Amino acid sequence: MNNHDAAIAAVAAAPMVDTVGALRTLLAQLPDEMPLSLDDHHRALPGEPDRVHTVHPSLVATVSGLGTEAESTQPGLLLTQVYVPFGADEEEQAAVAARADLPAYGxxxxxxxxxxxxxxxxxxxxxxxxxxxxxxxxxxxxxxxxxxxxxxxxxxxxxxxxxxxxxxxxxxxxxxxxxxx
Known part of the structure; x- marks a missing residue:
């Protein structure tokens, strides 16, 4: 398994990161030089009255050296705060957290x-x-x-x-x- 496939597998195995320890475990499996960014918006399932927040990691394409001959695309880690249903079990919460179509909360x-x-x-x-x-x-x-x-x-x-x-x-x-x- 190459580094990119290993990163994909590590992030897929952690759809919700709720503690420093869980984040540390995930980060230990990713390259030190991988770019890190935070989503501009919190995400939430519309119409869900009772919710609790979690952090959802995902891999995104990042560009370095934009507009230069050295411009390149590489995977980066995006952390998004997501509100998930409070009463749902962990598997259901993880499924909501991982949805790519969740709109912003505000x-x-x-x-x-x-x-x-x-x-x-x-x-x-x-x-x-x-x-x-x-x-x-x-x-x-x-x-x-x-x-x-x-x-x-x-x-x-x-x-x-x-x-x-x-x-x-x-x-x-x-x-x-x-x-x-």
């Missing part, structure tokens, strides 16, 4: 995930939630301003506009047809 990155895949209803629903949060935030800032403060007055108007946009996008999410890929 509404904005999850909206991008869905919209980029043509899943308009789910994406627009998350966009509406983001707009609602922004309207609430702007409204809170406006509430801290006095009634006669011009900036506060403008902020209150913008908070209402954003809230109306959230409502319109939410209605559109319910009406829109999915885009076929």
């Amino acid at each position: 509404e904005l990155p999850r909206a991008a995930h869905y919209l980029e895949r043509g899943e308009l209803r789910a994406g627009l629903k998350d966009v509406a939630e983001v707009l609602e949060e922004v309207a609430h935030l702007v409204g809170e800032v406006a509430a801290d301003c006095t009634e006669h403060d011009e900036d506060g007055s403008k902020l209150r108007v913008e908070a209402k506009r954003i809230a109306h946009a959230a409502e319109r996008v939410g209605r559109l999410a319910a009406e829109v047809e999915e885009v076929a890929e």
